Amino acid sequence: MSASFRYAVNVAPKAGILDPQGRAVEHSLPHLGVSGVSAIRVGRRIELTVEAADVAAARAVVERLAGELLSNPLIEVYHVEPLGAASSLVAEAPR
Amino acid sequence: MTRIGVVIFPGSNGDADALHAIELAGAEPVPLWHESATLDGVAAVILPGGFAYGDYLRAGVIARFSPVMRAVAAFAAGGGFVLGICNGFQVLAEAGLVPGALLRNRALRFLGRDVLIVPERLDTPFTRAITGRGPLRIPIAHGEGCYFADEATLDGLERDGQVLFRYADQDGGRAAAGDERSNPNGSLRAIAGVLNPAGNVAGLMPHPERAAESVLGNDAGLVIICSLVEAAAEREMAAGPALVGTTG
Numbered sequence: 001m002s003a004s005f006r007y008a009v010n011v012a013p014k015a016g017i018l019d020p021q022g023r024a025v026e027h028s029l030p031h032l033g034v035s036g037v038s039a040i041r042v043g044r045r046i047e048l049t050v051e052a053a054d055v056a057a058a059r060a061v062v063e064r065l066a067g068e069l070l071s072n073p074l075i076e077v078y079h080v081e082p083l084g085a086a087s088s089l090v091a092e093a094p095r
Numbered sequence: 096m097t098r099i100g101v102v103i104f105p106g107s108n109g110d111a112d113a114l115h116a117i118e119l120a121g122a123e124p125v126p127l128w129h130e131s132a133t134l135d136g137v138a139a140v141i142l143p144g145g146f147a148y149g150d151y152l153r154a155g156v157i158a159r160f161s162p163v164m165r166a167v168a169a170f171a172a173g174g175g176f177v178l179g180i181c182n183g184f185q186v187l188a189e190a191g192l193v194p195g196a197l198l199r200n201r202a203l204r205f206l207g208r209d210v211l212i213v214p215e216r217l218d219t220p221f222t223r224a225i226t227g228r229g230p231l232r233i234p235i236a237h238g239e240g241c242y243f244a245d246e247a248t249l250d251g252l253e254r255d256g257q258v259l260f261r262y263a264d265q266d267g268g269r270a271a272a273g274d275e276r277s278n279p280n281g282s283l284r285a286i287a288g289v290l291n292p293a294g295n296v297a298g299l300m301p302h303p304e305r306a307a308e309s310v311l312g313n314d315a316g317l318v319i320i321c322s323l324v325e326a327a328a329e330r331e332m333a334a335g336p337a338l339v340g341t342t343g
């Protein structure tokens with residue numbers, strides 16, 4: 001018996017790592033007439049569905065992928081986010 | 096004749112130049128497809144430039160998990176010589192076969208032009224044929240070439256002689272911090288190439304294989320390919336007749 005669990009993995013540059021994309025976004029703000037916004041960091045978000053026996057097994061798979069493939073621990077940090085289920089999917093309850 | 100392999104990933108674009116440069120350096124070039132689980136008995140391997148697997152997710156990361164990379168990792172662990180150029184450097188870094196990571200260029204732009212680099216060591220399989228410490232003019236072509244490692248790792252690289260090349264200014268001195276003309280991607284400590292701790296695996300951001308033939312205007316990079324060929328031939332001889340016999 002297995003079920004589907006839906007997650008997002010949010011990856012961002014580590015604190016202290018220069019993020020030229022974030023800086024470029026920041027430099028565009030004056031053109032919008034926006035001030036008072038700073039420390040912009042640009043990352044990426046990966047959403048995925050895991051087939052597993054239970055929540056713990058699904059979570060373990062996601063954590064492994066996040067650490068080994070979806071992020072580079074030298075330069076990035078990640079946060080695993082359980083997602084509300086799409087109609088046919090069972091989601092891990094948001095923590 | 097010494098056989099040198101060049102891995103071809105989907106999206107590689109420096110493979111033909113690398114194969115040609117190996118021939119110019121007097122060895123037999125051997126193309127190695129990314130799905131191959133063996134290295135066909137080659138004496139050294141080049142991971143060429145390009146955009147392996149479209150550089151999706153992060154440059155080099157998907158290539159890292161291809162079958163041929165398992166063979167490359169095993170070859171490297173056994174002391175085999177591996178040179179990763181540009182995207183090949185990114186693949187080696189993602190695979191943990193050389194230290195550090197390559198970040199997006201500081202100016203965010205893709206950079207395609209000549210730079211000057213100086214060797215830090217002349218006693219490696221990748222630099223042994225270089226005769227002096229003067230700068231070499233070699234092209235770069237990358238969007239993510241900003242070498243990064245944390246301060247402790249950088250100190251360790253310098254202490255242990257793992258810095259292979261640095262970006263240099265017009266006088267041949269190490270590019271100063273903030274010198275965007277000489278170190279256009281913003282690499283920390285102007286590092287253009289690094290070695291693994293054992294010294295048999297190297298990552299290099301500039302493209303020596305694209306500067307390997309004087310008729311095309313510049314052959315300053317050929318000496319790096321020649322170094323690899325020399326070192327590989329020597330290692331093959333040292334391994335004895337069994338190995339030489341199998342590689343014909």
